[in-house]
Amino acid sequence: MIRIYFWKISSIRIPWAITQMALNRFPLQRNSAIHFWKLIGTGKGETFTPRDADSRRWGLIVNIEKNALADFHNSQFINQWRKNSLEEFSATLNPIASHGRWSGKTPFTPDPDKNWNGPVAAITRARIKWRKNSLFWRSVPPVTMSLRNSPGLIAAIGIGEAPIGLQGTFSLWENPASIKEFAYRGQAHREVIAATHREQWYAEELFARFAVTEMKGTL
Incomplete structure (x- = not known):
């Protein structure tokens, strides 16, 4: 079972949150x-550079x-x-x-439900080769613009284990058709996929789609 959490905190709690990232x-x-x-x-999730970081929102993904x-x-x-957050978002x-x-x-581990037509989530994550960071950053803006304007998108944020080199996205969609439309028919997204294979940006990558069976809070 996959569970994801995001917590929004006040500015005064930022040092506490950073400490928890180490201790948790x-x-x-x-x-x-x-x-x-x-x-x-x-x-x-706009440029995937350090200036994108949101120090007031932190998250956790578990397979439990x-x-x-x-x-x-x-x-x-x-x-x-x-207790230390202003808002909590969670989803199964x-x-x-x-x-x-x-x-x-x-x-x-995929357990596909071919009849699922409810909300879906997507997680993308990549470990970018250090020498490819600047090239990757230059290629991202058209895709993020396309993502933000995609029909059926509920919300999307950037996620990462480090400010540089380990980056990804978490996005929520109204149904499977909407995310497939973006992934396979969006021009900007298709161009980046082609560039990914051509430039070999990533040392490791992952793309996963999920049926959202339970969701509470706002992202």
């Missing part, structure tokens, strides 16, 4: 019900056993973030498709 890995590592996790920072999800959602770990995700690896792992 220990309880996550000790939790035997969690098979994969990532603590993430967020950004506007289904029977442990309720306890985790109400755990001291999550409640600590909840069922993987529809997943290609690639994240930190050398395949974190999402």
